[in-house]
Amino acid sequence: MEKSYRPEDIEKKWNKYWQEKRCFEAKNDGKPTFTVFMPPPNVTGILHMGHTLNNTIQDVLCRWARINGKDVLWIPGTDHAGIATQSKVEKVLKKEGLSRQKMGREAFLERVQAWRKEHGGIIFDQLKTLGVSCDWSHATYTLDPNYSRGVFTAFVRLYEQGYIYKGKRLVNWCPVSQTALSDEEVIMKPTQAFLYTFKYPIVEKPGTFLNIATTRPETIMGDVALAVHPEDPRYQALIGLHAQCPFDPKRTIPIIADAVVEREFGTGALKITPAHDPIDFAVGQRHHLPFIEVLDIRGVVNENGAPFEGMDRFEARKAVVEALREKGLLIEEKPYEHAVGYSERADVPIEPRLSEQWFVRYPKVEEAKRLAEKELIHFWPQRWIKTYLHWLNNIQDWCISRQLWWGHRIPVWYHKTDKNRVHVSIEGPNDPENWEQDPDVLDTWFSSWLWPLGTLNWLDKSEENQRHFNAFFPSHTLVSGPDILFFWITRMIISSLEFLEDRPMEQRLPFKNIYLTGIVRDALGRKMSKSLGNSPDPLDLIKNFGADGVRIGLLSIAPQGQDIRFDERFLTQGRNFCTKLWNACRFRQMQDATTSYHNLNDLLKALPQELNVYDKHLLLSLLKLMKEYEKLIAKYEFSSAIKLLQHTFKSLFCDDYLEIQKIQSSHCLAVQDLFLRQILIMLEPYAPYITEELWAQLHYSDGLIQEAGWDIATLEKFLTSRYDFKPEEFQAVETLRTLLEELRGLKAENGLASDKNVEMLVHLNPTHAKLFQQHQSDLEKLVGVKEIHCVTEIPADSPKVVTLWGTFAIVLEGKKQLDTEALKQDIVTLESYIKTAEQKLANPRFIDHAPASVVEGVKKQLQENQQKLEALKKYL
């Protein structure tokens, strides 16, 4: 075995092996299944910390399921990512002096394909490096022909049932990407702006005005009314009158009453621009007002906006304000911070714009709510259910058309001559020459919401595929960040409910659990982002710390659903732990490199008939650890589970058990093997490479570690039937471990930490005298003292510590003095403990109310402390 642990070597080796032998492909052999759908990253994306975290978690789940004998199907894939990919390519084109409009649709799409070929799939290699165990034979891409067929089918079905419709609505328009966006793609940002107050002259009462407040003066030319609150006494007389448009002397607009107007805000009067504001749109519909658009698709003022035609929206804002000022209509402009919607991709303010778009009215909303309420779908952490239900309760129709070219083109054709005829189908009309296809594509999420269905070929009704589908659907857990709870997760639930209508409810949900990770932040608590440059490249981290080190480090700081403050220090800890594990296994092999087992039974056979107390203590602790670990993983407590493993391994096994073994004349390698074997198994989901390597090096089976199995009941039965585990023996070793700390501390406090020639005295408690004699020689070696002499009287002036077993003292040759200050401190502390305990016990209500075990505990504690105090007081 190599002296030092070099992650890059073993990672490369096993990665190659796993891929070549296709170790992670689902068998569909009738065993219980375990399915996970990987959230598909963008096809041209590269691995970031968020991927690293949630894929490691998925891998832990999948590997653990495999160890438990499940037939695991973890489906990877990529998403064509409409806007993201298209805008990347357009940026490149711009540098070349080209544009998609100049190239034409077909040439442009070819160009995107080429880009995808060049940059696509990188993330798969990166995921492999990370060590994920997904089934690459099932890798899916949202533009695969089969997958696309599903997308079109979904569209057509929903259209036929009336869930999809085309409508002229106010949508979120991105003037840069020049496409509509869904509400979820709009980020609200607090923005510094101005609130302008200006006055509209009243036609019927010359010389009087109605003051209104707005942040968007550039839309004035699109105003079609002014609105006040119906019960506002200030404006009662004005309702029904008219106001004069400032930039069009021929146009007057009515003053209407509507309850949406907030009386307290601004002047209590609102200008109504239905074509450019969502509230105004609603008012416009209620009052049957005309819609006047004044901005075009680029956000530039159009002919309706004369005299500002041709100006960009922000330029126009300034010009309008100036013009109003000149006319003497501007009353006030004051700085004002408010929330403005920004396009997620282009990072510019979106423009509410009236346009014809395709919408989905969601089916199965009530069913989706019920699923969660009845806990057929379980959220981890549970609190997310509230957010989920809130969204479903306030659900809005989904704008699914995008004015892009990259994606699934909307399967709708319009007749060239008969404008009223519309054709909606997957294949298109039989006489295509007479039809024109809708130029738009579908929102990327309209394809990814079918992920669980599409990756399992839901449309393939062949017997073979149906068997496959039924075996692996629904999946066990969906792991994702909470940022796409609405974008993706909720919609997948709805789509599965809708399109699997012929199945019973429990078999229509795409996953039974939803685990939402936290967000990976930097050391300063900021979200990691490209623009800040604070996101480390996971591959660099893997290079520095090993994939296993990264995985352990990351998961150990990722408590359930809590945001993570990332710091490389934690990865150091992960890597160090791997080194420690490596060395412990190397130490095992140094003792005897010839042992090898075909399976667990072989190993159990190698255990001797009799074990010493330390062996028994270790094995009992192991059983306890296994049960605890199992429980934690089942509760998705990945951080606690790995920390428990690390701590037990280091402290119990390395620091205590192995050190004791070293001083024992005879010791049992099979016990070490059993412990190491189980530790490797439990660690495998977190650190697959190093455990695979050590498993092979130590010959713990003929196969891979993932085939090891996990039969805790059998193991427990075997051990408990073969060995007599006495609780008092276990307890003895526990107290011995405490005693070790106390005695080492005593030495260290007196500057003798490394002096092996120290002699000690002990005045034993009669209750522990026998125990002491049994362990005396071990104790001497482990503490590092020449000898411990039993005495009946401890000299008053020697440094001492009072323990459960008795009072121990150091024999000092020189003139070192007893530290009476420390002694006094101990006495003060003990006295305070005793006092609180006595107070409790003196309180009859405590005795009456508290459970017996608690009362007993306090009594015992009190007794022990009193004993210690007495012993200490003798020396003062």
Added chain:
RNA sequence: GGACGGUUAGCUCAGUUGGUUAGAGCUACUGGUCUACACCCAGUGGGUCGUAGGUUCGAGUCCUACACCGUCUACCA
């Protein structure tokens, strides 16, 4: 405006249904390297659990109010 999450040691975080003296890792400090490991070992220090009240025999844990940080949500232009 509403909802949710966070506030515990210098730092990052655990703390299960209220129950004995609040834990871990890292850092700091002291000492060590005796045939697994300096990516190591032994030890020490460090907390009035955000603030103020309340319930209880007993509160980090439950209740109320407030403060600060964060996230989501929302038609105050």
